[in-house]
Amino acid sequence: MSTSETERRTRIPLPVTTPEREQAVLDRIDKARRRRAKVREERITLSHGAGGKATQTLIEAIFLDAFRNPLLEPLEDAAEFTINGASLALTTDSYVVSPLFFPGGNIGDLAVNGTVNDLAVSGAKPLYLSAGFILEEGFPIEDLTKIVESMKIAAEAAGVQIVTGDTKVVQRGKADGCYINTAGVGVVMNPGQLGVAKARPGDAILVSGPIGDHGVTIMLARGELDIDADLESDTAPVHGLVADLLAAVPGVRAMRDATRGGVATILNEIAKAADVAVVVDEKTVPVRTEVRGASELLGIDPLYVACEGRIVVVVDGAQAEHALATLRAHPLGTDAAIIGRVAEDPPGLVLLNTTFGGTRIVDLLVGDPLPRIC
Structure with missing residues (x-):
């Protein structure tokens, strides 16, 4: 072997320390985003709001191209920043669910819980929310009262206050009854602790309970399909569950609430952000019989169906069982499960070991088979 060939081989990157590896991964992601991201459609479609590839x-x-800055760049559920020595998290979300009322909840408590959950999985204690309403001319005052009352109850249950807001009314036919936008502020308890880019080979992947309840409930509530199922949305605030987990398990690397695009989308975000492989065992993924049955009739995979009270957790593999026990000790985590692990290869992909003994890639969908579920 020649000297020059030896030199070329020794230039192959060797394993680096965790901070260096994380920065290298972030640099590659940044270059990839700047190089590849391009909207090919001339007009917005429903797929652009579904949480998948189009989104x-x-x-x-x-x-991101227009607003690029260090706080936005990680594309986490909330931005983390420091003001006068205090570490804060800020998030925002909009709710256009149809129908407005569904088994287990309505657009009001969904809006509060969704915003609380985005703060919670970012490692923040939720404190304050804003609430903006876009109402259609002719919308019943009785329905608005029910929605606002449910928001009040949900905020009290989550220990947050709605401290500011806005109301706009558009002409009849220019909206769909009621849309809600919320923003939330919380205090970050351990700054810099969490992020999907922190996942590393050997970590375990957990979910806090059965998946797909919310999305299937919304689809059945629309009454377009002749399917009866005893099923309710899982909408709930997960801040207490998250607080217990972070207090008991120091090896938690990342958390996400699996809303649009479901668990499958979260797993892909982990794989791409950390430049790792995520390997999931299908038989370990908790899915209610009603959700599985309805999904089969609809021709969709429960992995892609939205939840509103479930979290996906990445934790040091050595602490997986402790994390599982901690989740199961909380009322919202009684059916938690370890569903997979993080591996080195193939980087950027999610692999599913199926119940039939094969393996398939779980990719991002372009759109969402169940639009307007939140």
Whole structure:
């Protein structure tokens, strides 16, 4: 072997320390986003709001490209920043669910819980929310009263206050009854602790309970399908569950609430952000019989169906069982499960070991088979 060939081989990157590896991964992601993101459609479609590939492309090519800054760049559920020595988290979300009322909840408590959960999985203690309403002319005052009352109850249950807001009314036919936008502020308890880019080979992947309840409930509530199922949305605030987990398990690396795009989308975000493989065992993924049956009739995979009270957790593999026990000790985590692990290869992909003994890639969907579920 020649000296020059030896030199070339020794230039192959060797394993680096965790901070260096994380920065290298972030640099590669940044270059990839700047190079590849391009919206090819001429007009917005429903797919752009579904949480899949079309959504990610829209975010990276239009919004991230225009607003790029260090706080936005990680594309986490909340931005983390420091003001006068206090570490804070800020998040925002909009709710256009149809129908407005569904088994287990309505657009009001969904809006509060969803915003609380985005703060919680970012490692923050939720404190304050804003609430903006876009109402359609002719919307019943009785329905608005029910929605606001449910928001009040949900905020009290989550220990947050709704401290500011806004109301706009549009002409009849220019909206769909009621849309809600919320923003939330919380105090970050351990700054810099969490992030999907922190996942590393050997970590375990957990979910806090059965998946797909919310999305299937919404679809059945629309009454377009002749399917009866005793099923309710899982909408709930997860801040207490998250607080217990973080207090008991120091090896938690990342958390996400599996809303649009479901667990499958979260797993892909982990794989791509950390440049790792995520390997999931299908038989370990908790799915209610009613959700599985309805999903089969609809021709969709429960992994892609939205939840509103479930979290996906990445934890040091050595602490997986302790994390599982901690989740199961909380009322919202009694059916938690370890569903997979993080591996080195193939980087950027999610692999599913199926119940039939094979393995398939779980990719991001372009759109969402169940639009307007939140």
